[in-house]
Amino acid sequence: MKSIIRxxxxxxxxxxxxxxxxxxxxxxxxxxxxxxxxxxxxVTIDAAASNDLFYFDxxxxxxxxxxxxxxxxxxxxxxxxxxxxxRSTFDVPLKAPGTYRVALVMDNLFATYKDGGKEKxxxxxxxxxxxEIPASAxxxxxxxxxxxxxxxxxxxxxxxxxxxxIGAGLELEPVTHPNDLVEKSEAEFKLLLDGKPxxxxxxxxVRGGIRYRNQLGDATVTTDANGVFKYTWPEPGMYWxxxxxxxxxxxxxxxxxxxxxxxxxxEVLPE
Amino acid sequence: MRILxxxxxxxxxxxxALAADMEISIEVPKLDVAEYHKPYVAVWLEGPDKKVAAxxxxxxxxxxxxxxxxxxxxxxxxxxxxxxxxxxxxADGLTSxxxxxxxxxxxxxxxxxxxxxxxxxQYELVVEAAREVGGREVLRIPLQWPPKEGxxxxxxxxxxxxxxxxxxxx
Numbered sequence: 001m002k003s004i005i006r007x008x009x010x011x012x013x014x015x016x017x018x019x020x021x022x023x024x025x026x027x028x029x030x031x032x033x034x035x036x037x038x039x040x041x042x043v044t045i046d047a048a049a050s051n052d053l054f055y056f057d058x059x060x061x062x063x064x065x066x067x068x069x070x071x072x073x074x075x076x077x078x079x080x081x082x083x084x085x086x087r088s089t090f091d092v093p094l095k096a097p098g099t100y101r102v103a104l105v106m107d108n109l110f111a112t113y114k115d116g117g118k119e120k121x122x123x124x125x126x127x128x129x130x131x132e133i134p135a136s137a138x139x140x141x142x143x144x145x146x147x148x149x150x151x152x153x154x155x156x157x158x159x160x161x162x163x164x165x166i167g168a169g170l171e172l173e174p175v176t177h178p179n180d181l182v183e184k185s186e187a188e189f190k191l192l193l194d195g196k197p198x199x200x201x202x203x204x205x206v207r208g209g210i211r212y213r214n215q216l217g218d219a220t221v222t223t224d225a226n227g228v229f230k231y232t233w234p235e236p237g238m239y240w241x242x243x244x245x246x247x248x249x250x251x252x253x254x255x256x257x258x259x260x261x262x263x264x265x266x267e268v269l270p271e
Numbered sequence: 272m273r274i275l276x277x278x279x280x281x282x283x284x285x286x287x288a289l290a291a292d293m294e295i296s297i298e299v300p301k302l303d304v305a306e307y308h309k310p311y312v313a314v315w316l317e318g319p320d321k322k323v324a325a326x327x328x329x330x331x332x333x334x335x336x337x338x339x340x341x342x343x344x345x346x347x348x349x350x351x352x353x354x355x356x357x358x359x360x361x362a363d364g365l366t367s368x369x370x371x372x373x374x375x376x377x378x379x380x381x382x383x384x385x386x387x388x389x390x391x392x393q394y395e396l397v398v399e400a401a402r403e404v405g406g407r408e409v410l411r412i413p414l415q416w417p418p419k420e421g422x423x424x425x426x427x428x429x430x431x432x433x434x435x436x437x438x439x440x441x
Contacts (some may be wrong), residue, residue: 035340036351157356269348
């Protein structure tokens with residue numbers, strides 16, 4: 001009897017723990033973030049998931065949810081997109097001066113269930129869950145996973161129209177402009193969840209170039225009561241910032257839990 | 272009365288200094304490197320607030336046949352962040368072609384477009400050089416404007432700039 005109860009407790013616990021922590025870091029890597037000139041400007045951006053930043057040695061990211069916002073708020077079509085074994089890559093033409101927001105916005109479901117006495121796991125799009133999980137499944141637990149990956153690029157003077165909060169999921173509202181970051185200076189950002197300040201959330205900050213150093217050298221900061229966090233960049237480089245939260249605000253029917261993640265690639269220049 | 276007094280004082284402080292001269296000498300060093308391009312150079316005056324008070328000179332590949340010279344202006348990082356990104360280039364009286372190794376002099380008098388609106392105060396003359404497939408260097412020389420007396424100031428670069436001197440006289 002005792003062991004049955006224990007099993008039941010373990011099952012109940014495992015049901016609310018997310019299916020898998022993200023084993024790899026997903027990232028966008030722009031060829032430049034600060035550009036001058038006006039003639040035929042563009043950036044090339046890589047999209048991949050890997051353990052070490054920013055080396056494409058694990059798997060590419062799919063580009064079907066790519067959204068590029070121009071300085072005037074309009075959407076820009078990516079060019080020359082392709083997906084290889086280890087990375088996806090695409091170009092963003094910068095036809096007008098100002099700040100561009102490049103985002104991969106993922107919205108997937110994770111499910112655990114039992115079928116024929118076996119524990120099963122499923123991962124996919126919400127439109128496929130009904131046909132891919134058998135009707136005979138029992139103990140179905142569905143978790144929604146939204147994730148926003150971003151980077152920012154500015155041609156000429158930085159501006160803010162493309163930085164306006166989306167209002168869904170976890171996202172960054174810049175206080176310091178994301179293309180105006182300099183080593184040894186403090187940057188300030190606000191983390192939002194569904195458009196509202198997200199207090200008490202841990203942000204992991206990692207500088208790229210991991211392959212050529214022995215220590216990860218990452219930092220963790222926590223958002224304050226207003227969702228604000230500050231960080232002083234110890235040295236120039238391409239940085240990756242990541243945060244995630246879990247709550248019960250899933251927006252997909254049948255999903256009880258939601259995991260919302262955000263990661264951004266920011267370039268910090270030398271003084 | 273006190274308001275009037277402080278207002279008057281502010282007005283006095285902000286009064287542009289007309290009768291003064293500034294002569295800046297910049298040495299572009301001759302470098303023995305595998306691939307040499309003449310450096311981009313920006314010269315400006317910066318106030319204590321780190322804002323650009325006067326843009327004095329920008330040397331870049333102004334006559335690039337593919338009109339690509341402005342693509343590397345961002346490599347003058349400090350100038351780009353503080354002033355360049357807000358400016359249209361080429362700009363009359365400010366931008367010109369890159370200079371060959373050797374000494375170069377630029378002169379301004381207090382009535383020049385760059386200096387005529389400059390308030391009296393403490394500034395830093397900043398010279399930034401960035402070279403394609405090379406390095407970047409920034410030199411800063413503190414100075415008072417307008418000068419009370421003739422003053423010669425200088426700084427010495429280590430790789431991208433040679434000696435930089437500024438002579439100011441009332």
